[in-house]
Amino acid sequence: QQQVKQSPQSLIVQKGGISIINCAYENTAFDYFPWYQQFPGKGPALLIAIRPDVSEKKEGRFTISFNKSAKQFSLHIMDSQPGDSATYFCAARAGTGANNLFFGTGTRLTVIP
């Protein structure tokens, strides 16, 4: 059973455009929602993360929007660049200690010049 559902599976965006990736979850015990960026042949790198006590977090061109009542969260990449082309994973964690990090299925983003 997929604990975190992610869409779309792939996304093509024009340079300068906005990339939006969505995730949804069911487990209300989740309390930490990170996004990871992974380039081919590399390990995932933490991009940005949010906790459910805030509805939005912005770091540079990356913004997480969080809707606690709908149990959904999304990543927005503003002014998308070709260098942003990578696979993005959302994740969710229940409880403390960073155990049981549940990953979404990933979104392959391609930003075309």
Added chain:
Amino acid sequence: GAVVSQHPSRVICKSGTSVKIECRSLDFQATTMFWYRQFPKKSLMLMATSNEGSKATYEQGVEKDKFLINHASLTLSTLTVTSAHPEDSSFYICSAIINLVDTQYFGPGTRLTVL
């Protein structure tokens, strides 16, 4: 800070041999490390959680005798794939957490190819 390294980055071995993969936290002490497996274009699948000085906790369906995990120090965990077979070919990734800090820091991964 919070750098995690893996060695080797790539390994090719013959079927039936054993392969050891090292995961090191370079600038912090990690009481807990995690081992994941990732198939091409797929998500990360947690294999086991490794705590320093104790036995690893394996996820359902992961053979502990097949994938031996040792967490001998606060900066090193190893994954040994015993009697490797072609179906064990995959991308293996470790991560580590800093004690009392939530974020998982991932290593660069190890590509294992079993011929």
